[in-house]
Amino acid sequence: xxxILRNILAVIAGVAIGSFVNMTIVGLNGPIxxxxxxxxxxxxxxxxxxxxLFKPIHFIFPFLGHAVGTLVGSxxxxxxxxxxxxRLAMAIGIWFLLAGIIMVYLVGGPIWFQATDLLIAYIPxxxxxxxxAKAISPKN
Numbered sequence: 179x180x181x182i183l184r185n186i187l188a189v190i191a192g193v194a195i196g197s198f199v200n201m202t203i204v205g206l207n208g209p210i211x212x213x214x215x216x217x218x219x220x221x222x223x224x225x226x227x228x229x230x231l232f233k234p235i236h237f238i239f240p241f242l243g244h245a246v247g248t249l250v251g252s253x254x255x256x257x258x259x260x261x262x263x264x265r266l267a268m269a270i271g272i273w274f275l276l277a278g279i280i281m282v283y284l285v286g287g288p289i290w291f292q293a294t295d296l297l298i299a300y301i302p303x304x305x306x307x308x309x310x311a312k313a314i315s316p317k318n
Contacts, residue, residue, distance in 0.1 A: 181260035188258035192270045196251020200274075203243035211235055226285050237291045244299035248274040252307030257315065264308055271304025 208219075214231040218224040251274065252267040259266045278300055282292045 179260075184258065184260040185262065185266060188255045188260075189266055189269060191258055192251040192253075192255030192266075193273060195254050196247045196270060196274065198247075199250045200243040200247025203246055204240050207236065207239035211239065222284055229285065229287050232287075234291075237287070241291070241295055241299060244274065244278060244295055245303045248300050248303040249307045249310075252304040253311050254307075256308040256311035263311065267304050267308035267311070268301070270307070271301045274304075275300035 213219070214228075214233065214236070217228040217231050219228065248271055252270040255270050256263040256267040275296065278296055282296065286292075
């Protein structure tokens with residue numbers, strides 16, 4: 179397969195699979211950890227209004243979703259890519275970081291969560307995903 183096409187497909191796969199993992203984990207939040215009384219997540223505005231009701235425990239699954247989604251997405255990308263594996267894995271991390279910044283802007287949340295999420299869940303996880311892919315297949 180043409181290396182450029184393979185790299186494009188690797189990035190698309192990383193974004194798609196990473197997003198799926200992210201949304202799946204974030205979706206577990208409600209069924210596993212009950213929402214606070216009065217919280218309404220039906221729209222972005224109502225979510226933003228409900229943010230003050232959330233306790234630290236309510237941020238576990240969003241953080242895990244962001245971190246594991248980025249880790250898996252960058253791993254998939256680095257594992258599939260023909261070359262430039264590090265750069266492409268970092269592109270996945272930046273993609274998800276930008277999405278995280280947009281969510282912080284739209285939804286807000288406590289500053290401790292915003293800082294933890296933006297500083298740990300994206301670029302460090304993309305680095306880890308690329309390192310894991312490299313370790314599993316050192317010849318690539």
